[in-house]
Amino acid sequence: MKREQPIGVFDSGLGGVSVLRELVSLLPAEDFIYFGDAAHAPYGERSEREIRALTTAQVDRMAAAGVKAVVLACNTATSAACAPLRRRYRGMPIIGMEPALKPAILSGNRPRVVVMATHATLRQKKFARLMERFKEAGEIVKLPCPEIVEFVERGEIHSDALMRYLEERFSSVSNVPVDCVVLGCTHFPFVRDAIQAVAGQSVQIFDGAAGTARELERRLQELDALREEGRRGTIAWLSSSDDPHYIERAKMLYAL
Structure with a gap:
């Protein structure tokens, strides 16, 4: 794991942008990759098995892209998939959400x-x-x-x-x-x-967003994987949606 690797943030759609805002506020030097699986949203009405499979597929893609940690910025995905993903990726922090x-x-x-x-x-x-x-x-x-x-x-x-x-x-x-x-x-x-x-x-x-951000910071500190301060990190916006305006809505919500 290298400090300069980005952090993956996953949600079924745009909701995780609320968590991303907290992550950037606490860790402004970090680079983030945000992925919203809008093509399969909403997750909340799917079975646990479906949610686990969809979440695992996207976390696998983020891991292949070289992220150093993944935040499951979705309570539903956390409940269904966080535990098996932690077993799957023992060397990489998988940070989930929990209702506060x-x-x-x-x-x-x-x-x-x-x-x-x-x-x-x-x-x-x-x-x-x-x-x-x-x-x-x-x-x-x-x-x-x-x-x-x-x-x-x-x-x-x-x-x-x-x-x-x-x-x-x-x-x-x-x-x-x-x-x-x-x-x-x-x-x-x-x-x-x-x-x-x-x-x-x-x-x-x-x-629970602020608590999730603090937990990510704590895990990265343990691994000596936090980027040095003094730089402004970047955000890469990705989505499975074919809506050309989807990323624009994500950025609008982020700016609120």
Whole structure:
């Protein structure tokens, strides 16, 4: 492993751009390759076997391209594929995502926490274990919101249709006051303001991107593989989409 090798960032589409922003903010000297597998999105409605196969195929391509680490900037892909990929690439850090349930639960005295995510993330054993770990510390409510992924993929992050959708979803859990919302999908931070407006300004919102960036930094430090400061890294944008405007949308979201 060489310090000058790039870092791969993978997502099923545009959601991982929210994680990429945190990675670049923390590690500005690093070069990144971002790949969004938009041709096979959304992952959230696929089976675990399909998600694992698609994720593995793209990580294999990144490894062949010479990356020094891969960030699975997708909660769904992490749940389905992170463990087998770590066994497959023992010498290369594979950094996954996890819903930020722990900081949300620890933010108050037995808070009521709503976890927004795709169906696939919420039904995975990984999330079930996370819920079991913290079930005595507060009330955890699962709220599947798969259509948010499609809103973000279209670049539709401020529309009336999005607000109506969020209001409809929150109506099923708002009979009792909500203390915290966990954004369990990397697409969701792009509509954070809309979620805050619907959930209420007093509700705390958590996502796992910053923690993922810190974990990548820690692993690269352990391997003495961080690039020296004093340079500005680059981002290579790649996608499986045949939409000529897809990369433009990715860059637009990155610049928000």
